[in-house]
Amino acid sequence: MARKRKGEKVDGWMVVDKPLGLSSAQVVGRIKYLTKAQKVGHGGTLDPLASGILPIGLGEATKTMPYIVDASKDYAFTIRFGSSTDSDDLEGATVKSGGRIPLQSEIEAALPQFTGTIEQVPPAYSAIKVDGQRAYKLARDGETVELKARPVEIHRLRLDAFDADAGEATLFVTCGKGTYVRSLARDIALALDTLGHVSMLRRLRVGPFGLERAISLEKLDELSHSARAVDYLGPITTALDDIPAVAVTEPEADRIRCGQTLHLPTAKQGTIVLMCGDVPLAIAENTDGTVKSLRVFNM
Known part of the structure; x- marks a missing residue:
């Protein structure tokens, strides 16, 4: 992923290997400082005396937070x-x-x-x-x-x-x-x-986040000097790996952005992820072919 430029939005998931002694909120604060993201949250609290995987959602990824909090x-x-x-x-x-x-x-x-x-x-x-x-x-x-x-x-x-x-x-x-x-x-x-x-x-x-994707806070601190911390961001759809993706056209995407529903009779029933090309558009619910957005991504 390209490094963050001035004024550029920061959206995605960062997987931190939380050290002992820090609260989850302190890690979130550190990531927010390093990435300059406007919205940052974590996917499940770890006590200060616990270490390991702490998924951090930045920007639009925070809209997928419930799917990580509920994950095994x-x-x-x-x-x-x-x-x-x-x-x-x-x-x-x-x-x-x-x-x-x-x-x-x-x-x-x-x-x-x-x-x-x-x-x-x-x-x-x-x-x-x-x-x-x-x-x-x-x-x-x-x-x-x-x-x-x-x-x-x-x-x-x-x-x-x-x-x-x-x-x-x-x-x-x-x-x-x-x-x-x-x-x-x-x-x-x-x-x-x-x-x-x-x-x-x-x-x-x-959920989908394991130690193989994790980065330490020490490494992030080193990268911050070259503005490369955002290079370790994963896509926001990582949190939605278990949810079926459905492709939509640009006109259909415009309807979803305007709060309208879509008629997609062949799409899988239940919760789906709408994709416009390679860009995630929304988390939506399909009921008998009528698709209504639950969370729309501002990408």
Whole structure:
């Protein structure tokens, strides 16, 4: 992709390998500064104590954000057995200690009950709103936070390593939207009649975005001196890879831009991406051949 010129719009996806210690909002701020994009957002929060894939949408790509937030995700995480914390990770204070270290065979035997659709109570330190306030704010203020269990999808879960001396197990999980890995680690430990919390969390994939496409903030800082940070932008349609694309003519594109509907009886039913040549035009909904735009791209 060509480098950004003065006054040029910046549209696309940038995949950042977020380092430890920074919040997702801080990474967004850094990318906005480096690229000078007017609109920037991230596709799924990573805690400061987590590293890995943080998809950043710039410009018109922010209109595709819901499709990334709802995408499945891969994580590597380590459970430290023997103690629990109020945040279910290293950031919080120790609540209980003295739990036993399970056997590797016990861990492996417990994992099948955590695959498929499971009920999960989010951590008290989460961004879920309770009576209009974020749960983590209430928890930090010393209030008791009671969150309801909700169904989440665990597609794959396996044990990758076990260190009995350290009392730690490292696992890999593929999960659906709304899953809290900290809760998963806590619940696995409880199922083993012990205590546990996350000591390492790294996100390996978000939807179509994996580590092979990621760039570090250090590399972006280097590129910013030559105004080449935007060279690492991917197309906005990357987030829509699973949605069928339908080609339209320029006159049809003009109708969509004006808020009108199209009659496309042969197009696939449901959500589609309208393309005018190589340029994405809109995310649209096709109902019995009547196509109405949901999000129109200003490209």
